Amino acid sequence: MSYPDIQLFTAATMNGWKPLIFLEEAGAEYELVGVDFSTRAHKAPDFLALNPNGKIPALIDRGNNDFAVFESGAMLWYLAEKYGQFLSADPNTRSETLQWLMLQMGGVGPAMGQAMFFARFAEDAGQASAAATARFTGESRRLFEVLDTRLQERDWLVGDAYSIADMAIFPWVRCHSWATISMDGLDHLAAWIERLDARPAVARALQLPNPAPKFLARYD
The missing domain is CATH 3.40.30.10 (Glutaredoxin)
Incomplete structure (x- = not known):
């Protein structure tokens, strides 16, 4: 086999x-x-x-x-x-893609992870901290604003093509409501989320593996 x-x-x-x-x-x-x-x-x-x-x-x-x-x-x-997909062979475009990938790894992911913990789980565990919640939700919102500015005149984060940078950042931004991050005024970022949500392959991936935890629902 x-x-x-x-x-x-x-x-x-x-x-x-x-x-x-x-x-x-x-x-x-x-x-x-x-x-x-x-x-x-x-x-x-x-x-x-x-x-x-x-x-x-x-x-x-x-x-x-x-x-x-x-x-x-x-x-x-x-x-x-x-x-050989979703990462340009052009050196400059490739570097840009990896830069935005690193922003997710070093910025968006860690900030959102902490925002979710302090806004949701710490409260339930009796470990709430208003300062920590404000710190990480504020940093997450700041990063969202960076992304929104980037997407003002483009459909994807790098060049004209969908890339691994979009794939990396999307699942974190999509869960904004769970992290209590406001999307007010972030119209370009919201439209980007909708473009990704509309992709059949993305929709399939989000159903795997089963069962998906209810707390990760986009509009929980």
């Missing part, structure tokens, strides 16, 4: 959807392995052999001697190079 090159270990989270969006958009064959956080499967020795940090997603490329890749941004970069 033959198996697809890519075996993807992931879950329905913002980072977890990123490689799924790429694979669905690229039309690549892959094997999806859902990771169950409730059983701490991501901390098991076999998973830690793929990702020593014990986080999803992670993948194995059977077509490359079972090469393992972890960190969702690095994974998008790896897949773009493997399949």
Whole structure:
């Protein structure tokens, strides 16, 4: 029996959807392995052999001697190079794409993750901090404004083409309501979300793996 090159270990989270969006958009064959956080499967020795940090997603490329890749941004970069899609060969456009990818990894993702924690989970756990909530929701909103400005005269973040930069940032921005981030006045960013939501491959990816947690619904 033959198996697809890519075996993807992931879950329905913002980072977890990123490689799924790429694979669905690229039309690549892959094997999806859902990771169950409730059983701490991501901390098991076999998973830690793929990702020593014990986080999803992670993948194995059977077509490359079972090469393992972890960190969702690095994974998008790896897949773009493997399949020759969604990352321009032009050096300047390629660099721009990677710059916006790094903004997600170093800015949007961390800020939104903390905003979600303090605006939602900390409250339920009795660890609420008004200062921390204001700090991270404010930083998330500032980054949204950066993105909105970038999208004033373009459909996609880099050049004229949809890229891994869009794929990386989209799942985080899409969950703005859960992080209590206002979208008021961010019309260009809102239109970008709608463009991505309308893509069939994106819609498929967001339904995987099942079941998607209710708290990640866009308009919860």
